Each structure stands twice: as C-alpha cells, then as structure tokens.
Amino acid sequence: MPDTLILSIDQGTTSSRAILFQKDGSSVFTSQREFTQHFPQSGWVEHDPEEIWQSVVDVCSEAVEFASREGFSIAAAGITNQRETTVVWDRHSGKAVHNAIVWQDRRTAAYCNELKESGYEPTFTAKTGLLLDPYFSATKIRWILDNVDGARERANSGDLLFGTIDSFLLWRMTHGEVHTTDATNASRTLAYNIHTGEWDDELLTILDIPKTMLPGVQNSSDHFGKIASDIFGDGILVCGVAGDQQAATFGQICLEPGTIKSTYGTGCFVLLNTGKEALSSENRLLTTVAYQLNGETTYAIEGSIFVAGAAVQWLRDGLGVIKSAEETENMVKGLTSNQGVYLVPAFTGLGAPHWNPDARGALFGLTRDTGVEQIVRATLESVAFQTYDLFKAMAEDGVTPTKVRVDGGMVNNNWVCQFLANILNIPVQRPVQTETTALGAAYLAGLHCGIYKSHEDLAANWLLDQEFTPNIDADERDQLIAAWRKAVDGVQHQTT
16 A cells, blocks of 8 residues: 555654654654743643644644645554643633643652652552652642642533543544543553553542543554544544553564663653563562553553753753754764763653652763863763663663664764663664654554554564664773762752
C-alpha cells in the first residue's frame, strides 16, 4: 500500500508534531509547533491546554493537506503524548479549569511527603509500580481539586473530567464522545492498578479523587474513536495511543524481554522490557506497563531522568550561549577533557534513582578558565552520567544490558552517543529512524487497522544507522564517574 500513510500525533513537552509515516517506517512529512512553557513559581511548570490543542490542530491540518495534495490516503492515526501531565476540564463546556500541570512540576512534593509519613508508599508501589513523587498525575489532580475555586464540588457532582494529554485530545477530537486513555498512560497516574488493569478504589479513596472523573482504559492498539471531519481530516480513525516512552519502546522494537531503549528528549527515559512479569526494583526504579495488546499486558522497568534535552534548551533560551542544539557538537568535540566542570541539571528535582523533588541544579568545578564550551560540554555529559546512574541501579537489581538502542533529538549528536557509550561501557545503537516515539504510535495504529500483521512486520523496519562502542579505558571512566557522584552528592546536600 505505497499510497497509504499513518498519521502520528506526537504531543510532547515543548512542541506538538504531526508526522506521516509510510509502511516501511520512513516519514514523508513533518510539521511542528513549539508552545509556551509557564513557570508560575520555582519548581512549577504549566501548559495552556488551549495552546496545546491549537498546536495539534495546526500541525495535523498541515499533514492532512499534504497527504491530500500529494495523492496519499491516511489509513489511521496514532497519538503519543507527554505522560503524567494533568488536565482537568468541564465535561459540558470542554474548557480546562486550570492550566495543565506538567509532569516536571514539583508543587505536590509536600503532599507526597505527607502520604509517605502516613505509611502509604508501600501500598501505592505494590499496586501501581510507582513511588510517591510529584511526577505522577494523581497528586496533581488532587491539587487542582483543592486549589481551584469550586473544583471539588463540581468534580463530586460529576461535572469535571481528568485526562492525560492523549485523553484530552481524544475528547476534543471526538466532540466529547470519547473519554478514554490507554493502559500505558493510565499506569502513570498513581491511581491505576497495573496488576488488575483497573482504577483502584483504595488509592482513589486515599487521594480523595472521584472515580467519575477518570477515563476508560483500553489497549494501546485499539479503536479510540473517529476524528470529527470539521476539525481536520475526513473521519480519520484513531487506532493507537501510548505514552511517549512506551511508544518509543514500541518504535524501537523492544518487544522481547530483556531488550532496552533510552530516549533523549526533554527528559531521558530508559525502559527495559520484562515481558509478562511485573518485576519490582529494589533500587527505586519504576515498574510500569510497556504496552497492552489484545488484553495482554507487557511490563517494563523504567528509569526516569527529568532533564536531558531541556538542559540544552536552557543553554539556548535561559543563558543564550547557543542559538541551536545543533551547534553543541562542534563546540565540544575539540575539547580534550571537561576540565573538571560538572552540571547537575536538577532544575525540577532529581528523578531516578534519587527521587529528590527538592534538589536544584548546580555547576561544579568552575575556574577563571571556564568558558562557554566547558559549560556546554558539562551539559551534554550530564545526560550520559544520569543514564549511568539508571543502568547502575538496574545492575543492582540483577539486570545488566549488553547494548542499548537510543533515540530522541539528542542522539543526532555523534559526540553525545560516543560519550554515552564510553560511560555506560556498552555499545550504543542509533537507528536510521530516530523519531521512534512518533513511529511507535504509528505502529500501534497500523497494527489495529491491518497495515501490519505481526511484530515481525515491525521488526523488519528497524535499521541500524550507527553503533558507537566504548573507546576510553577503565581508569578514565572511573574518574569521570567518581567526580560526577561528588557533584550529585553536593546537590543532595543542598537540600538537607
């Protein structure tokens, strides 16, 4: 079906994109819109749901117009989204009652600590695979209900709905006919029991969240409704939904137990497929749903880093020392060392395996000779060091990967990939198609609508672009990691 495409709607943390994929996994069209990041207080991050919605409509309309102009048909659409980001809206008007509270947001740290002190964390972890951290959706829902005038009363009367971004988009695209999500997004809320596959009444009671707010939960590859033709397209079916990191896992064809991928977007997320078994980490990694197909759940162990590409965005927008991320490779590749400069980018706290929401970023090792190049290099290096911390935690859980597949915008930088291989001390594989988050959503949609018949069809599309192998000795690696650990300890010490 060479003239048939799949529309992938990739609603990320800093931008919305529409990508049209062919059956072989190659893309023929991309449209992208950045949108505003709101920081109302230190550690708080918000998005305007209306701006997100308009950005999605704009990019999808351009994709549909391209397909029509070039003689392609669109078989189906898939949605992948920034996970945990929380929207609460009125079921009658469709208007959000508050800005979306972004996954990076730390405002519920005190409430999470209250729950921990009350002894609830083991209960939440046993049922959801997650830790009590502001990262996840449910405490954000609770905050909105407690802090927006009249919200709790409206929620109790059944007038308010909750959704992660995928659910909000589906509701809007179907003019309010569909209020649903998929199992991967549900698994990131702190209210979904990943073992029973249901919203958990005990957890909802603890959190004081009305169950009537919550969406239905479906397979990741499923019929999610038809996009209204007056929005964009001509009745396009949505046949795949997954949170961004699970979609990337699917796009990287990490479909067998033991396969592992690491995505470098706004944050960095490592997922290890554990098959039908929901393994528990002893080192503060997360157990999560990798995907759900035909009612069968595949699980993963996940490590989450809150700031990766966002640190490069900070160099561009916050410090103004670069004009684009593409500049960074040439800026650092001529340096022979980092000159002892380390950045711990804990701009919104530290994620796995530290889980310290109060930590804040810091630069260490500055001297009079430190220049922009050293700070840029420290920023890029921080991504590899944080990934190392996740792999070390996995090793302590008894899992030692022998290679890793990488994707996301940062891996187009060869220097980053090589440094990552050096620090992890394993081969790093970059595929030809690095837009694997969007691709995973397309694959899920394509499976449901019959473009793909099996996992083998998908695996045939995965092509290696370049493999990076370690090229430094053990002593140098150990010294770099030891200095990084001191820097992380320094950030942790700030908060005690």
